[in-house]
Amino acid sequence: EVLLVESGGGLVQPGGSLRLSCAASGFIFSDQYMDWVRQAPGKGLEWVGRIRTQPKGHSTDYAASVKGRFTISRDDSKKSLYLQIRSLKIEDTAVYYCVRATSDGDWLDPWGQGTLVTVSS
Amino acid sequence: DIQMAQSPSSLSASVGDRVTITCRASQSISRALNWYQQKPGKAPRLLIFIASNLQSGVPSRFRGSGSGTDFTLTITSLQPEDSATYYCQQSYSIPTFGGGTKVEI
Numbered sequence: 281e282v283l284l285v286e287s288g289g290g291l292v293q294p295g296g297s298l299r300l301s302c303a304a305s306g307f308i309f310s311d312q313y314m315d316w317v318r319q320a321p322g323k324g325l326e327w328v329g330r331i332r333t334q335p336k337g338h339s340t341d342y343a344a345s346v347k348g349r350f351t352i353s354r355d356d357s358k359k360s361l362y363l364q365i366r367s368l369k370i371e372d373t374a375v376y377y378c379v380r381a382t383s384d385g386d387w388l389d390p391w392g393q394g395t396l397v398t399v400s401s
Numbered sequence: 402d403i404q405m406a407q408s409p410s411s412l413s414a415s416v417g418d419r420v421t422i423t424c425r426a427s428q429s430i431s432r433a434l435n436w437y438q439q440k441p442g443k444a445p446r447l448l449i450f451i452a453s454n455l456q457s458g459v460p461s462r463f464r465g466s467g468s469g470t471d472f473t474l475t476i477t478s479l480q481p482e483d484s485a486t487y488y489c490q491q492s493y494s495i496p497t498f499g500g501g502t503k504v505e506i
Contacts, residue, residue, distance in 0.1 A: 325490075386433070386492050388445075388447065388490065
């Protein structure tokens, strides 16, 4: 069974930092692009960013709204995906989903259960 | 970025009804369009990929069509368990989602 389990969410003050993790199992992690998608309370889905595979240099792309503050990384040996978030803003409050993006990023499946990040003073 | 305009934003229908949700891209995306279903408190679930391909385990009453800029998700006979919010997503370039359609029974 393909499984993605996020962790690391919590309550953070504005300006703070947080590192989210995603543990993958049930598939060849190193062969797949991986994405982060977030959803603010009561709002729609917002794509956050992507990290590609080693043959693609583990290259990354980010949404304009997070570029420069968010960093996606991966450890293929640990089958783990990470999202480092800096300079957190109130509007970063959301559930953050770890998602497999297939070998070419054509579609997103499956999704993790999500981890809630709350930015508040 | 490619913008995805989804309509309607919400709808109410009865069990057995045929329901249609549309998604329009701001530029041609060929068939690089996916559909997801999200129930309250749950993660989204892939329904349709590459415009018209049914994901494994998804009931056949869900159908996707379209190409270029205009796409449609059709539920041919609405069931109580289809109450959810549906999102389109383009994968032609940096991913973007439509705003969602809330379907109430």
